[in-house]
Amino acid sequence: MGGGLVDDGGARLIFGCMGLGGGWGTGPLEAAHVKAAHEAVDAALEAGIRDFDHADIYAHGKAEAAFGRVLAERPGLRDRIRLQTKCGIRLPVPDKVGQYDSSREWILAQAEASLDRLGTEHVETLLIHRPDPLARPEEIAEAFLQLKEAGKVGRLGVSNMSAQQMRWLQSALPETLAANQLEMSLHRSGWLESSVLVNHDDAAEIGFPHGTVEYCQAEGIELQAWGALAQGRYSGAPGTAETGSDAAAAALVAALAEDKGCAPEAIVLGWLLRHPARIRPVLGTSNPGRIKASGEAKRVAESMSRHEWYSLWVAARGRALP
Protein backbone atom coordinates (compact mmCIF):
# COMPACT_ATOMS: atom_id res chain seq x y z
CA MET A 1 0.00 0.00 0.00
CA GLY A 2 1.06 3.56 -0.21
CA GLY A 3 1.05 4.05 -3.99
CA GLY A 4 2.49 2.44 -7.06
CA LEU A 5 -0.41 0.10 -7.70
CA VAL A 6 -1.63 -0.93 -11.12
CA ASP A 7 -5.15 0.42 -11.48
CA ASP A 8 -6.97 -2.76 -12.44
CA GLY A 9 -10.54 -3.71 -11.46
CA GLY A 10 -10.70 -3.86 -7.69
CA ALA A 11 -7.05 -2.89 -7.27
CA ARG A 12 -7.98 0.55 -5.92
CA LEU A 13 -10.19 -1.08 -3.29
CA ILE A 14 -8.90 -2.23 0.08
CA PHE A 15 -10.64 -4.94 2.03
CA GLY A 16 -11.31 -3.79 5.61
CA CYS A 17 -11.08 -6.69 8.03
CA MET A 18 -12.88 -5.12 11.00
CA GLY A 19 -15.89 -7.39 10.40
CA LEU A 20 -13.87 -10.62 10.57
CA GLY A 21 -13.30 -12.75 13.66
CA GLY A 22 -16.87 -12.75 14.96
CA GLY A 23 -17.22 -9.14 16.06
CA TRP A 24 -16.52 -7.28 19.27
CA GLY A 25 -17.81 -9.85 21.75
CA THR A 26 -15.41 -11.42 24.19
CA GLY A 27 -16.00 -15.03 23.10
CA PRO A 28 -13.23 -17.06 21.47
CA LEU A 29 -12.49 -17.34 17.76
CA GLU A 30 -14.66 -20.11 16.33
CA ALA A 31 -14.40 -22.32 13.26
CA ALA A 32 -17.43 -20.50 11.78
CA HIS A 33 -15.54 -17.19 11.99
CA VAL A 34 -12.59 -18.67 10.12
CA LYS A 35 -14.93 -20.10 7.47
CA ALA A 36 -16.56 -16.67 7.03
CA ALA A 37 -13.11 -15.10 6.72
CA HIS A 38 -12.21 -17.59 3.96
CA GLU A 39 -15.40 -16.69 2.10
CA ALA A 40 -14.78 -12.95 2.44
CA VAL A 41 -11.18 -13.29 1.27
CA ASP A 42 -12.32 -15.40 -1.71
CA ALA A 43 -14.85 -12.74 -2.70
CA ALA A 44 -12.25 -9.99 -2.29
CA LEU A 45 -9.71 -11.80 -4.46
CA GLU A 46 -12.37 -12.47 -7.08
CA ALA A 47 -13.18 -8.74 -7.11
CA GLY A 48 -9.51 -7.99 -7.83
CA ILE A 49 -8.68 -6.75 -4.33
CA ARG A 50 -5.12 -7.38 -3.14
CA ASP A 51 -4.87 -5.11 -0.08
CA PHE A 52 -6.19 -6.04 3.35
CA ASP A 53 -6.60 -3.57 6.21
CA HIS A 54 -6.37 -4.65 9.83
CA ALA A 55 -5.93 -3.17 13.30
CA ASP A 56 -4.71 -4.75 16.50
CA ILE A 57 -8.03 -3.92 18.16
CA TYR A 58 -10.48 -5.29 15.57
CA ALA A 59 -12.67 -7.86 17.30
CA HIS A 60 -10.13 -7.64 20.14
CA GLY A 61 -7.45 -9.26 17.96
CA LYS A 62 -9.73 -11.97 16.59
CA ALA A 63 -9.95 -10.31 13.15
CA GLU A 64 -6.19 -10.66 12.70
CA ALA A 65 -6.29 -14.14 14.22
CA ALA A 66 -9.01 -15.26 11.77
CA PHE A 67 -7.02 -13.83 8.88
CA GLY A 68 -3.91 -15.58 10.19
CA ARG A 69 -5.78 -18.87 10.03
CA VAL A 70 -6.80 -18.14 6.42
CA LEU A 71 -3.16 -17.46 5.52
CA ALA A 72 -1.97 -20.59 7.31
CA GLU A 73 -4.54 -22.73 5.49
CA ARG A 74 -3.62 -21.30 2.07
CA PRO A 75 0.08 -21.57 1.33
CA GLY A 76 1.14 -18.99 -1.25
CA LEU A 77 -1.65 -16.51 -0.50
CA ARG A 78 0.58 -14.24 1.60
CA ASP A 79 2.84 -13.58 -1.40
CA ARG A 80 -0.11 -12.47 -3.53
CA ILE A 81 -1.51 -9.85 -1.17
CA ARG A 82 -0.47 -6.79 0.83
CA LEU A 83 -1.21 -6.39 4.52
CA GLN A 84 -1.73 -3.26 6.54
CA THR A 85 -2.39 -3.03 10.24
CA LYS A 86 -2.76 -0.25 12.80
CA CYS A 87 -1.92 0.38 16.41
CA GLY A 88 -2.29 3.24 18.84
CA ILE A 89 -5.73 2.71 20.38
CA ARG A 90 -5.99 1.10 23.79
CA LEU A 91 -9.55 -0.02 24.41
CA PRO A 92 -10.91 0.42 27.93
CA VAL A 93 -10.32 -2.51 30.28
CA PRO A 94 -11.36 -2.93 33.92
CA ASP A 95 -9.51 -0.26 35.95
CA LYS A 96 -8.20 1.54 32.86
CA VAL A 97 -9.97 4.11 30.68
CA GLY A 98 -9.71 3.91 26.92
CA GLN A 99 -6.78 5.91 25.61
CA TYR A 100 -4.51 6.50 22.64
CA ASP A 101 -0.92 5.35 22.84
CA SER A 102 1.74 6.11 20.25
CA SER A 103 4.65 5.54 22.62
CA ARG A 104 7.63 3.64 21.29
CA GLU A 105 6.99 0.68 23.61
CA TRP A 106 3.32 0.35 22.69
CA ILE A 107 3.96 0.57 18.94
CA LEU A 108 6.70 -2.08 19.12
CA ALA A 109 4.66 -4.43 21.31
CA GLN A 110 1.48 -4.09 19.27
CA ALA A 111 3.23 -4.53 15.93
CA GLU A 112 4.83 -7.75 17.20
CA ALA A 113 1.46 -8.98 18.50
CA SER A 114 -0.21 -8.26 15.16
CA LEU A 115 2.49 -10.14 13.25
CA ASP A 116 2.05 -13.03 15.61
CA ARG A 117 -1.73 -13.18 15.16
CA LEU A 118 -1.47 -12.79 11.40
CA GLY A 119 1.23 -15.46 11.29
CA THR A 120 3.40 -13.38 8.99
CA GLU A 121 6.90 -11.96 9.29
CA HIS A 122 6.03 -8.55 7.97
CA VAL A 123 3.25 -6.17 7.03
CA GLU A 124 3.61 -3.80 4.12
CA THR A 125 2.20 -0.85 6.05
CA LEU A 126 1.66 0.11 9.69
CA LEU A 127 -0.72 2.98 10.48
CA ILE A 128 -0.89 5.04 13.64
CA HIS A 129 -4.63 4.64 14.30
CA ARG A 130 -5.44 8.01 15.91
CA PRO A 131 -3.55 11.05 17.17
CA ASP A 132 -2.21 10.66 20.71
CA PRO A 133 -1.80 14.04 22.45
CA LEU A 134 1.07 12.61 24.52
CA ALA A 135 2.99 11.28 21.52
CA ARG A 136 6.41 12.55 20.47
CA PRO A 137 7.20 12.32 16.74
CA GLU A 138 10.78 11.17 17.42
CA GLU A 139 9.47 8.18 19.40
CA ILE A 140 7.08 7.15 16.65
CA ALA A 141 9.89 7.47 14.10
CA GLU A 142 12.25 5.46 16.30
CA ALA A 143 9.75 2.63 16.71
CA PHE A 144 8.98 2.57 13.00
CA LEU A 145 12.66 2.55 11.98
CA GLN A 146 13.39 -0.29 14.41
CA LEU A 147 10.54 -2.33 12.90
CA LYS A 148 11.60 -1.43 9.39
CA GLU A 149 15.24 -2.40 9.96
CA ALA A 150 14.06 -5.74 11.34
CA GLY A 151 12.06 -6.29 8.12
CA LYS A 152 8.77 -6.31 10.04
CA VAL A 153 7.13 -3.20 8.60
CA GLY A 154 7.55 -1.70 5.14
CA ARG A 155 6.10 1.78 5.46
CA LEU A 156 4.49 4.00 8.09
CA GLY A 157 1.17 5.78 7.63
CA VAL A 158 -1.47 7.43 9.76
CA SER A 159 -5.20 7.46 10.24
CA ASN A 160 -7.61 10.20 11.28
CA MET A 161 -4.95 12.91 11.16
CA SER A 162 -5.04 16.42 9.76
CA ALA A 163 -2.45 17.86 7.39
CA GLN A 164 -0.90 19.75 10.31
CA GLN A 165 -0.57 16.59 12.37
CA MET A 166 0.98 14.80 9.42
CA ARG A 167 3.50 17.63 8.95
CA TRP A 168 4.37 17.38 12.65
CA LEU A 169 5.02 13.65 12.41
CA GLN A 170 6.75 14.00 9.07
CA SER A 171 9.29 16.35 10.66
CA ALA A 172 10.86 13.38 12.48
CA LEU A 173 10.62 10.84 9.68
CA PRO A 174 13.28 10.19 7.05
CA GLU A 175 10.65 9.12 4.50
CA THR A 176 7.26 10.29 3.32
CA LEU A 177 4.23 8.91 5.11
CA ALA A 178 2.59 6.16 3.08
CA ALA A 179 -1.08 6.87 3.69
CA ASN A 180 -3.75 8.62 5.72
CA GLN A 181 -6.95 6.68 6.39
CA LEU A 182 -9.93 8.95 7.05
CA GLU A 183 -13.68 8.59 7.11
CA MET A 184 -14.74 9.72 3.64
CA SER A 185 -17.93 8.82 1.83
CA LEU A 186 -21.01 10.18 0.12
CA HIS A 187 -22.46 10.51 3.61
CA ARG A 188 -19.36 11.79 5.43
CA SER A 189 -18.44 14.42 2.87
CA GLY A 190 -16.65 16.93 5.14
CA TRP A 191 -13.55 16.25 3.04
CA LEU A 192 -15.35 17.97 0.12
CA GLU A 193 -17.29 20.52 2.14
CA SER A 194 -14.06 21.75 3.72
CA SER A 195 -12.64 22.53 0.29
CA VAL A 196 -15.67 24.21 -1.29
CA LEU A 197 -16.89 26.18 1.74
CA VAL A 198 -13.73 28.23 2.14
CA ASN A 199 -14.81 31.78 2.97
CA HIS A 200 -18.38 30.65 3.73
CA ASP A 201 -20.32 30.82 7.02
CA ASP A 202 -21.29 27.13 6.84
CA ALA A 203 -17.59 26.18 7.02
CA ALA A 204 -17.78 26.51 10.81
CA GLU A 205 -19.95 23.38 10.98
CA ILE A 206 -17.44 21.10 9.25
CA GLY A 207 -15.39 18.76 11.38
CA PHE A 208 -13.02 17.64 8.62
CA PRO A 209 -9.60 19.36 8.73
CA HIS A 210 -9.32 21.81 5.88
CA GLY A 211 -6.51 21.15 3.40
CA THR A 212 -5.85 17.54 4.39
CA VAL A 213 -6.93 16.04 1.07
CA GLU A 214 -4.91 18.65 -0.83
CA TYR A 215 -1.84 18.07 1.37
CA CYS A 216 -1.95 14.32 0.70
CA GLN A 217 -2.36 14.93 -3.03
CA ALA A 218 0.56 17.36 -3.12
CA GLU A 219 2.87 15.06 -1.13
CA GLY A 220 1.89 11.82 -2.89
CA ILE A 221 0.38 10.36 0.30
CA GLU A 222 -2.28 7.74 -0.36
CA LEU A 223 -5.79 8.64 0.84
CA GLN A 224 -7.74 5.69 2.17
CA ALA A 225 -11.45 6.09 2.88
CA TRP A 226 -12.92 4.17 5.77
CA GLY A 227 -16.70 3.95 6.00
CA ALA A 228 -16.68 4.18 2.21
CA LEU A 229 -19.96 2.29 1.83
CA ALA A 230 -21.57 4.66 4.35
CA GLN A 231 -22.56 1.51 6.28
CA GLY A 232 -24.95 0.61 3.46
CA ARG A 233 -27.13 3.70 3.96
CA TYR A 234 -27.53 4.25 0.19
CA SER A 235 -27.43 0.62 -0.85
CA GLY A 236 -30.26 -1.03 1.04
CA ALA A 237 -29.13 -1.46 4.66
CA PRO A 238 -32.34 -2.02 6.66
CA GLY A 239 -33.63 0.95 8.62
CA THR A 240 -31.62 3.52 6.66
CA ALA A 241 -32.48 6.07 3.96
CA GLU A 242 -36.14 6.19 4.89
CA THR A 243 -36.58 9.97 4.70
CA GLY A 244 -34.99 13.25 3.61
CA SER A 245 -31.64 13.56 1.90
CA ASP A 246 -30.68 9.94 2.67
CA ALA A 247 -33.80 8.69 0.87
CA ALA A 248 -33.21 11.06 -2.08
CA ALA A 249 -29.59 9.96 -2.43
CA ALA A 250 -30.50 6.27 -2.11
CA ALA A 251 -33.13 6.69 -4.86
CA LEU A 252 -30.58 8.35 -7.14
CA VAL A 253 -28.00 5.62 -6.37
CA ALA A 254 -30.62 2.99 -7.29
CA ALA A 255 -31.54 4.76 -10.54
CA LEU A 256 -27.90 5.11 -11.59
CA ALA A 257 -27.22 1.48 -10.68
CA GLU A 258 -30.05 0.38 -12.94
CA ASP A 259 -28.86 2.65 -15.71
CA LYS A 260 -25.26 1.41 -15.50
CA GLY A 261 -26.17 -2.23 -14.89
CA CYS A 262 -24.38 -2.56 -11.55
CA ALA A 263 -25.09 -2.92 -7.84
CA PRO A 264 -25.70 0.22 -5.73
CA GLU A 265 -22.44 -0.44 -3.84
CA ALA A 266 -20.53 0.16 -7.08
CA ILE A 267 -22.19 3.58 -7.48
CA VAL A 268 -21.38 4.62 -3.90
CA LEU A 269 -17.74 3.52 -4.27
CA GLY A 270 -17.47 4.70 -7.89
CA TRP A 271 -18.43 8.17 -6.70
CA LEU A 272 -15.34 8.19 -4.43
CA LEU A 273 -13.10 6.78 -7.17
CA ARG A 274 -14.27 9.49 -9.59
CA HIS A 275 -12.55 12.15 -7.44
CA PRO A 276 -9.05 12.98 -8.77
CA ALA A 277 -7.31 12.38 -5.41
CA ARG A 278 -7.10 8.66 -6.25
CA ILE A 279 -8.90 7.80 -3.02
CA ARG A 280 -8.79 4.13 -2.07
CA PRO A 281 -12.08 2.96 -0.48
CA VAL A 282 -11.72 0.55 2.43
CA LEU A 283 -14.69 -1.84 2.30
CA GLY A 284 -16.17 -2.86 5.61
CA THR A 285 -18.65 -5.42 4.36
CA SER A 286 -17.88 -9.06 4.93
CA ASN A 287 -20.86 -10.15 2.82
CA PRO A 288 -19.41 -11.99 -0.24
CA GLY A 289 -22.15 -10.69 -2.57
CA ARG A 290 -21.53 -7.07 -1.57
CA ILE A 291 -17.76 -7.53 -1.84
CA LYS A 292 -18.06 -8.89 -5.40
CA ALA A 293 -20.51 -6.14 -6.37
CA SER A 294 -17.97 -3.56 -5.18
CA GLY A 295 -15.48 -4.80 -7.77
CA GLU A 296 -17.54 -2.98 -10.43
CA ALA A 297 -16.75 0.42 -8.89
CA LYS A 298 -13.87 1.21 -11.20
CA ARG A 299 -15.93 0.69 -14.34
CA VAL A 300 -18.68 2.83 -12.82
CA ALA A 301 -16.24 5.63 -11.96
CA GLU A 302 -14.97 5.68 -15.52
CA SER A 303 -18.47 6.21 -16.89
CA MET A 304 -19.71 8.61 -14.17
CA SER A 305 -20.35 12.03 -15.66
CA ARG A 306 -19.62 15.29 -13.88
CA HIS A 307 -23.40 15.87 -13.71
CA GLU A 308 -24.00 12.46 -12.10
CA TRP A 309 -21.19 13.01 -9.59
CA TYR A 310 -22.49 16.41 -8.50
CA SER A 311 -26.11 15.18 -8.46
CA LEU A 312 -25.17 12.41 -6.01
CA TRP A 313 -23.29 14.83 -3.75
CA VAL A 314 -26.08 17.45 -3.76
CA ALA A 315 -28.72 14.77 -3.08
CA ALA A 316 -26.74 13.39 -0.13
CA ARG A 317 -25.94 16.84 1.34
CA GLY A 318 -29.63 17.73 1.12
CA ARG A 319 -29.23 21.26 -0.18
CA ALA A 320 -27.82 23.02 -3.22
CA LEU A 321 -24.20 24.08 -3.27
CA PRO A 322 -23.67 27.75 -2.38
Ligand SMILES: NC(=O)c1ccc[n+]([C@@H]2O[C@H](COP(=O)([O-])OP(=O)(O)OC[C@H]3O[C@@H](n4cnc5c(N)ncnc54)[C@H](OP(=O)(O)O)[C@@H]3O)[C@@H](O)[C@H]2O)c1
Ligand atom coordinates in the same frame (compact mmCIF):
# COMPACT_ATOMS: atom_id res chain seq x y z
N1 LIG B 1 -9.10 4.11 10.63
C1 LIG B 1 -10.19 4.08 11.35
O1 LIG B 1 -10.35 4.80 12.35
C2 LIG B 1 -11.28 3.13 10.96
C3 LIG B 1 -12.54 3.19 11.59
C4 LIG B 1 -13.53 2.29 11.18
C5 LIG B 1 -13.24 1.38 10.17
N2 LIG B 1 -12.00 1.33 9.58
C6 LIG B 1 -11.68 0.39 8.48
O2 LIG B 1 -12.53 0.66 7.41
C7 LIG B 1 -13.32 -0.49 7.07
C8 LIG B 1 -14.67 -0.04 6.64
O3 LIG B 1 -15.29 0.74 7.62
P1 LIG B 1 -16.82 0.58 8.02
O4 LIG B 1 -17.07 -0.82 8.38
O5 LIG B 1 -17.11 1.65 8.99
O6 LIG B 1 -17.53 0.99 6.68
P2 LIG B 1 -18.55 0.53 5.59
O7 LIG B 1 -17.90 -0.34 4.59
O8 LIG B 1 -19.16 1.79 5.12
O9 LIG B 1 -19.69 -0.27 6.39
C9 LIG B 1 -19.64 -1.66 6.58
C10 LIG B 1 -20.80 -2.07 7.44
O10 LIG B 1 -22.01 -1.72 6.79
C11 LIG B 1 -22.79 -2.88 6.56
N3 LIG B 1 -23.40 -2.78 5.25
C12 LIG B 1 -22.89 -2.27 4.13
N4 LIG B 1 -23.79 -2.34 3.12
C13 LIG B 1 -24.88 -2.93 3.63
C14 LIG B 1 -26.16 -3.27 3.07
N5 LIG B 1 -26.48 -3.01 1.80
N6 LIG B 1 -27.05 -3.86 3.87
C15 LIG B 1 -26.74 -4.13 5.15
N7 LIG B 1 -25.54 -3.83 5.73
C16 LIG B 1 -24.62 -3.23 4.98
C17 LIG B 1 -21.82 -4.04 6.61
O11 LIG B 1 -22.49 -5.24 6.99
P3 LIG B 1 -22.20 -6.59 6.13
O12 LIG B 1 -20.84 -7.05 6.54
O13 LIG B 1 -23.30 -7.50 6.56
O14 LIG B 1 -22.29 -6.23 4.69
C18 LIG B 1 -20.82 -3.57 7.67
O15 LIG B 1 -21.32 -3.82 8.96
C19 LIG B 1 -13.25 -1.39 8.31
O16 LIG B 1 -13.40 -2.75 8.01
C20 LIG B 1 -11.87 -1.08 8.81
O17 LIG B 1 -10.91 -1.86 8.10
C21 LIG B 1 -11.05 2.21 9.97
